[in-house]
Amino acid sequence: MTASATSAASAQDNTSAGQDKTNAAGSRGSQPPVPEGAITITVKIRRFNTEFDDEPRWESFQVPALPTDRVLNLLHHVKWYLDGTLTFRRSCAHGICGSDAMRINGVNRLACKVLVKDLLAGGGKATTITIEPIKGLPVHKDLLVDMEPFFEAFRAVKPYLINYGQEPTRERIQSAADRERFDDTTKCILCACCTTSCPVYWTEGSYFGPAAIVNAHRFIFDSRDEAAEERLDILNDVDGVWRCRTTFNCTDACPRGIQVTKAIQEVKRALLFKRV
Amino acid sequence: MQFHKYDVVIVGAGGAGMRAAIESGQRARTAVLTKLYPTRSHTGAAQGGMCAALANVEEDNWEWHTFDTIKGGDYLVDQDAAEIMAKEAIDAVLDLEKMGLPFNRTPEGKIDQRRFGGHTRNHGEAAVRRACYAADRTGHMILQTLYQNCVKHGIEFFNEFYVLDVLLTEGEDGPVCTGAVAYELATGEIHVFQAKSIVFATGGFGKVFKTTSNAHTLTGDGMGIVFRKGLPLEDMEFYQFHPTGLAGLGILLTEGARGEGAILRNASGERFMERYAPTIKDLAPRDIVARSMALEVLEGRGAGPNKDYVLLDCTHLGAEVLETKLPDITEFARTYLAVDPVTEPVPVYPTAHYAMGGIPTNIHAEVLRDNENVIPGLYAAGECACVSVHGANRLGTNSLLDINVFGRRAGIAAAEYALAHDHVDIPENPTKVVEEQLALLLSEHGHERVADIRIELQATMDANASVYRTEETLKQALHDVQALKERYAHISVQDKGKRFNTDLLEAAELGFLLELAEILVTGALARKESRGGHAREDYPNRDDTNFMRHSMAYKQGEGLTADIRLDYKPVTFTRYQPMERKY
Numbered sequence: 086m087t088a089s090a091t092s093a094a095s096a097q098d099n100t101s102a103g104q105d106k107t108n109a110a111g112s113r114g115s116q117p118p119v120p121e122g123a124i125t126i127t128v129k130i131r132r133f134n135t136e137f138d139d140e141p142r143w144e145s146f147q148v149p150a151l152p153t154d155r156v157l158n159l160l161h162h163v164k165w166y167l168d169g170t171l172t173f174r175r176s177c178a179h180g181i182c183g184s185d186a187m188r189i190n191g192v193n194r195l196a197c198k199v200l201v202k203d204l205l206a207g208g209g210k211a212t213t214i215t216i217e218p219i220k221g222l223p224v225h226k227d228l229l230v231d232m233e234p235f236f237e238a239f240r241a242v243k244p245y246l247i248n249y250g251q252e253p254t255r256e257r258i259q260s261a262a263d264r265e266r267f268d269d270t271t272k273c274i275l276c277a278c279c280t281t282s283c284p285v286y287w288t289e290g291s292y293f294g295p296a297a298i299v300n301a302h303r304f305i306f307d308s309r310d311e312a313a314e315e316r317l318d319i320l321n322d323v324d325g326v327w328r329c330r331t332t333f334n335c336t337d338a339c340p341r342g343i344q345v346t347k348a349i350q351e352v353k354r355a356l357l358f359k360r361v
Numbered sequence: 362m363q364f365h366k367y368d369v370v371i372v373g374a375g376g377a378g379m380r381a382a383i384e385s386g387q388r389a390r391t392a393v394l395t396k397l398y399p400t401r402s403h404t405g406a407a408q409g410g411m412c413a414a415l416a417n418v419e420e421d422n423w424e425w426h427t428f429d430t431i432k433g434g435d436y437l438v439d440q441d442a443a444e445i446m447a448k449e450a451i452d453a454v455l456d457l458e459k460m461g462l463p464f465n466r467t468p469e470g471k472i473d474q475r476r477f478g479g480h481t482r483n484h485g486e487a488a489v490r491r492a493c494y495a496a497d498r499t500g501h502m503i504l505q506t507l508y509q510n511c512v513k514h515g516i517e518f519f520n521e522f523y524v525l526d527v528l529l530t531e532g533e534d535g536p537v538c539t540g541a542v543a544y545e546l547a548t549g550e551i552h553v554f555q556a557k558s559i560v561f562a563t564g565g566f567g568k569v570f571k572t573t574s575n576a577h578t579l580t581g582d583g584m585g586i587v588f589r590k591g592l593p594l595e596d597m598e599f600y601q602f603h604p605t606g607l608a609g610l611g612i613l614l615t616e617g618a619r620g621e622g623a624i625l626r627n628a629s630g631e632r633f634m635e636r637y638a639p640t641i642k643d644l645a646p647r648d649i650v651a652r653s654m655a656l657e658v659l660e661g662r663g664a665g666p667n668k669d670y671v672l673l674d675c676t677h678l679g680a681e682v683l684e685t686k687l688p689d690i691t692e693f694a695r696t697y698l699a700v701d702p703v704t705e706p707v708p709v710y711p712t713a714h715y716a717m718g719g720i721p722t723n724i725h726a727e728v729l730r731d732n733e734n735v736i737p738g739l740y741a742a743g744e745c746a747c748v749s750v751h752g753a754n755r756l757g758t759n760s761l762l763d764i765n766v767f768g769r770r771a772g773i774a775a776a777e778y779a780l781a782h783d784h785v786d787i788p789e790n791p792t793k794v795v796e797e798q799l800a801l802l803l804s805e806h807g808h809e810r811v812a813d814i815r816i817e818l819q820a821t822m823d824a825n826a827s828v829y830r831t832e833e834t835l836k837q838a839l840h841d842v843q844a845l846k847e848r849y850a851h852i853s854v855q856d857k858g859k860r861f862n863t864d865l866l867e868a869a870e871l872g873f874l875l876e877l878a879e880i881l882v883t884g885a886l887a888r889k890e891s892r893g894g895h896a897r898e899d900y901p902n903r904d905d906t907n908f909m910r911h912s913m914a915y916k917q918g919e920g921l922t923a924d925i926r927l928d929y930k931p932v933t934f935t936r937y938q939p940m941e942r943k944y
């Protein structure tokens with residue numbers, strides 16, 4: 086399954102998600118001045134406040150935006166000027182903290198790392214951007230989901246350096262090549278874009294998911310670490326790496342450009358090599 | 362209301378908070394309260410490096426590092442603290458390596474080091490390679506490594522808990538710290554944490570400015586909470602503007618780029634830093650580079666259609682260096698400005714970056730309530746604290762160092778204090794302050810929008826209190842901030858719900874920002890000299906006779922519009938006499 090196929094699947098959910106209500110601009114007082122060169126975007130957001138709502142619904146907002154704006158700017162515009170109850174997480178605003186993973190036009194992205202111009206269909210004319218929470222984790226409020234199951238899987242793979250030997254007085258020596266061996270997987274910001282784009286994770290939440298495996302990989306292939314066996318045992322579990330069907334959704338989704346599926350393959354190979 | 366009792370409570374889970382937690386958690390019953398998930402903290406955004414005189418690639422020693430830190434801070438640094446930081450830097454880096462941090466390596470497999478602004482060999486002779494780094498995601502690796510080790514040690518986190526008040530109990534010899542009050546984002550419930558010691562590690566307040574490298578969540582809550590208790594904040598007028606923010610956006614491009622050889626140029630392609638700092642040029646400290654850039658633009662030599670930025674030229678570094686040593690910033694330029702640093706120079710302009718000032722502490726991370734006395738049980742570390750190791754201007758890579766050295770010290774001190782003392786009763790009605798604050802924000806008493814006030818605050822701070830300041834601009838800023846505070850009394854919060862009410866918390870955060878902006882401007886007005894990051898056009902020289910001293914700002918009276926009283930604290934000297942700062 087590819088990322089665009091995932092988006093088709095989400096379009097089906099849309100129809101079952103009830104009403105599509107358009108919210109007139111100005112519900113929170115006057116609007117800030119529209120910058121020169123702005124176009125009007127229809128931002129269609131899947132809303133669900135578990136405190137008051139029985140089921141999710143779609144709501145659309147008209148938002149002026151520059152092509153170079155981040156999707157996060159659109160969400161802020163809605164929250165700050167149209168509807169203060171819209172809820173999502175964000176912090177760094179430049180793709181480094183991992184707070185704002187969401188499904189944008191059916192694909193998992195960080196809202197702060199995707200620009201309006203990259204989402205506009207042909208020639209930059211006004212268009213609709215659809216935003217939903219990431220899938221597979223319980224929704225708490227609008228775009229904000231329960232991250233606990235995700236972090237639980239991360240913690241389960243012993244994501245820390247384990248070394249049983251005597252600590253040297255200076256640093257441990259590691260060759261540049263050994264350091265390079267696990268460089269890719271050190272980039273992970275735990276945003277969950279990968280895990281929540283994984284069709285296996287959607288259907289079987291007990292699967293560790295790609296992010297946890299990426300973080301296990303980061304230590305299994307670190308020459309300073311001595312607990313590869315322990316982690317491989319954990320990942321050999323029924324909910325471990327063998328669940329992965331190599332569909333590459335996770336790799337396409339990763340905002341850090343990590344070769345997620347490749348890392349999973351390397352863990353699988355390590356298991357086969359050691360066990361078979 | 363829910364009640365919890367711990368030995369130590371740490372507020373904040375960035376680098377400083379988690380480094381403290383690792384120490385404290387192994388000694389005493391510890392809880393970490395954090396408004397963000399730990400790995401979302403802005404320490405993760407730090408790029409270039411963390412310095413220590415390891416001398417892995419060339420001769421270096423911690424005394425040179427101490428000197429650079431003091432000179433870089435324009436002699437407002439407390440020299441005993443700087444010496445401790447430079448000395449303990451070496452173990453701080455080695456500790457992180459042992460915890461698993463994947464530093465870049467030299468061909469011999471040692472931790473690699475690179476050049477950074479203001480770090481020199483032998484008291485200013487030439488730039489020295491002192492910054493330990495992991496590509497251009499050093500902060501990310503520090504944050505991840507510390508979180509991994511918290512997982513390893515089973516540290517207890519209360520994620521998405523917003524601390525809004527600290528509890529002080531009047532004792533025989535003055536106030537004692539007895540707890541903290543937090544708002545749980547998920548439920549809207551108020552939690553009281555009684556503890557023997559509390560460590561504040563809540564980070565900076567860059568969001569008082571519009572153009573900033575700081576996260577949306579860096580709103581200075583910890584500093585604001587402490588200030589509201591009548592405790593002082595130190596040197597708040599010293600705010601650092603980092604030279605190389607992406608023009609118009611403020612997203613940071615690390616100084617490590619210049620450490621690897623990138624060059625700043627004006628519109629005509631001139632390497633203008635040769636004129637301002639002939640010896641170390643582009644690697645002069647940040648205050649000097651930021652002012653030089655601003656001058657180039659003011660004098661009409663800026664680049665671009667509006668001549669309002671300069672250019673960071675990395676093109677001669679080659680794709681290989683950019684992709685391997687500076688991959689993240691290369692991607693930032695591509696993603697957010699559609700500029701490819703491999704082939705084109707990148708538009709840059711100074712961006713509000715770092716608070717040198719903060720909650721005053723001594724070298725044991727104990728919080729001061731005046732120039733001499735501490736509040737027993739109250740600690741602070743990291744960007745929210747002021748030890749003061751950065752003085753009037755922080756050197757690059759010294760903050761990641763600060764959070765590790767003083768985070769560790771705070772964790773140990775807080776735990777040891779807790780082990781040696783009993784719990785003291787918390788004050789009666791511990792939730793009163795927070796309940797009233799939130800009720801006021803939620804009540805219907807006006808229609809001012811949080812976003813409008815915040816945007817106007819940031820606009821006036823950018824225009825009037827940034828790289829260059831004058832009496833006139835600062836008075837304008839003060840007038841604007843005070844007017845905005847009046848309007849803040851009439852804000853309306855639209856979300857009245859209990860669950861995940863971020864609308865309410867943005868309003869609370871704005872309250873802190875307004876207060877901190879006023880302190881910054883008040884301190885800047887009173888400091889009629891130019892020193893480090895504080896540059897007064899009307900007082901262009903450093904004035905050691907009148908201003909070689911820390912500012913201490915106290916709140917006078919109750920409520921948001923209360924007055925600020927300024928006092929002063931002497932600088933600690935050990936062996937370095939102030940000299941003119943030339944590079």
Ligand SMILES: Cc1cc2nc3c(=O)[nH]c(=O)nc-3n(C[C@H](O)[C@H](O)[C@H](O)COP(=O)(O)OP(=O)(O)OC[C@H]3O[C@@H](n4cnc5c(N)ncnc54)[C@H](O)[C@@H]3O)c2cc1C
Nearest residue numbers: 373374375376377396397404409524564743744758760761
């Ligand atoms: C883009 C960028 C690049 C940088 N690069 C470098 C570099 O290369 N080298 C260097 O030395 N320095 C660098 N710095 C500076 C350095 O990264 C920071 O000063 C440092 O990381 C601050 O760490 P901290 O632990 O004090 O705060 P943070 O990491 O900001 O953590 C603050 C913590 O406090 C919590 N918190 C805040 N308010 C509350 C509240 N009310 N209740 C509960 N919790 C709260 C937050 O959840 C968070 O966990 C950089 C800074 C930036 C912005």
Ligand code: SF4
Nearest residue numbers: 283329330332333335
């Ligand atoms: S490659 Fe494996 S882990 Fe990644 S999305 Fe596909 S099944 Fe899931």
Ligand code: SF4
Nearest residue numbers: 273274276277279339
């Ligand atoms: S591997 Fe990539 S997508 Fe997955 S959590 Fe890490 S950074 Fe996010």
Ligand code: FES
Nearest residue numbers: 176178182183197
């Ligand atoms: S807000 Fe930090 S990754 Fe998007």
